[in-house]
Amino acid sequence: MDSEEVNHKEDLEKNSDELSQEELEEEVEDDEADMDPGPLIKHPLQNRWALWFFKNDKSKEWTANLKLVHSFDTVEDFWANQALQLKLVNRKKLYNHVQKASKLQSGCDYSLFKDGIQPMWEDEKNKDGGRWLISLNKNQRATELDNFWLETLLCLIGEAFDDLSDDVNGATINIRNKGDKLGLWTRDARRSDAVMRIGHRMKERLKIPAKISLGFQAHSDTATKQGSTARDRFKV
Template sequence: MAACSSPFKMSTGAMESEVEKKQESETEIPMDFSIKHPLQNCWTLWYYENDRSQSWEKNQKEIASFQFVEDFWSLYNHIKSASELKQGTDYSLFKKGIMPMWEDKANHRGGRWLLSLEKKQRANELDRYWLDILLCLIGEAFEHSNEICGAVVNIRQKGDKIGNIKIKYNICRAYSGS
């Protein structure tokens, strides 16, 4: 059997020692998958479905709370996407201990930023916007993240809405110039 020609001038012995060096430098580092990455805040996901026989507050259902990045992704990957929710329902993600309602003390004198999407945008854009807002919330990426209590996505017949809830009163005043 003929030997293959090589453009490299290296003896077999030299090649073996290079392979050994490479193997020694590439020692495998075991991955510890039990390590979790904590978030600055613990968050709670809520689901709202209108049942006219119950109060608005009782229609809010607490789904789960999480305080680690990995737990967020586990939850997110096991729930319906916002675009799959039926009409008249909401998802809300709020800091743990704050209910997604204006009557909660933490939301007192708050405001909201609102993003309205036409129904035709639901299939292509709603899920992306909702995920971007969730990641900004849990990653504390907003300029005044400590002032933001949560976000809500409303699925409605005429169009969907996404809003950040509760920018404290003094920040709202600063933006409005009053």
């Protein structure tokens, strides 16, 4: 992580002025044309990324609850778009008033995926893959969830998985009454060596203690599970 990212991260964590749930949903539907183009010189990312927001409404089809917030391909636009992250001060300026994941209502998700990949198992680039899964209890929502999520996002846009970055499709954070889940999605569950190396890097970057194990679940196993949870194919 370069010094610019660190400074942005520190500023973000210090910012206590957050969007409400209602403001978040309104901003999701705002026209992208309202967004300021930002500075002329920006720092490009290796990939273009898309931010998604999901709010569970059982009266609608699942896909109708999924909203594409915005896509970006520069460091500056990532920080401008964090978790919708947008608050229009006026038509000329945007800044990072973030609705933290920990403040979302139960049944809501954030997802960050490479542009062109939807955050669902059925997507052509996800169907053979799986996810490294971190389960968090309600106490961790207040202490660790936001840090884990932000660090995961920085791993994605910063290509922290090096030569395995092409094997990583994106990540999701699910807020639920019974406990929250953070998932790092990979492209091919059959590539066991790549999957394991990605899991070790994720555990290292999130500073998860060695005594705590993470499990990897293939999407095909999750889709056909018999009980409440799918079996872990791999662990780190």
